[in-house]
Amino acid sequence: MSRPMSIERVNEYGQNAVRIAIEGHVVLLDVADLDAVIEHLSVLRATMRPEVPTEPLRTHQYVIEIDPCWHTEKHPRQDGAVLFLRHSGLGWAGFALPTENLAKLHHALTQQLEASLEVRGMLN
Incomplete structure (x- = not known):
């Protein structure tokens, strides 16, 4: 039905x-x-x-938030940090990341940053 x-x-x-x-x-x-x-x-x-x-x-077309607001803070009870990302329709979402995942995220974002700077000719 x-x-x-x-x-x-x-x-x-x-x-x-x-x-x-x-x-x-x-x-x-x-x-x-x-x-x-x-x-x-x-x-x-x-x-x-x-x-x-x-x-x-x-295969899914996700809604991408352009340049979202974000905030980080130390997790109050665990090792690591809490990352908050703001979506204009869904609001704030918080993600508790342990130290190991923070390191992985840092590495992945550093690779993306270096690739972006290289394309712009800003990286030696």
Whole structure:
């Protein structure tokens, strides 16, 4: 049985909202409600199978955030750091990285930086 659903952005009474309609039932979500739904759905999705792939799929067109805001801080209880990345639609996501993975990330990003600088002629 298919469940026709529509999701659209509306400007209800001057405030931005999202209108979700499923089989004749309609709900309007303001920004705070929408943020809560997105966060709750991400928690639920993390418990479902099949799990999210561990590598990006080459056949999927991902939404790429250009020059996102980011923040790092020492992990309060473990060795390593917490990396926060901001997506304009999904919000902030935090990733706890142990020291070994920080070293791997540092190496991978250094390679990308060196390749970029080399292409620009800025690396000897």
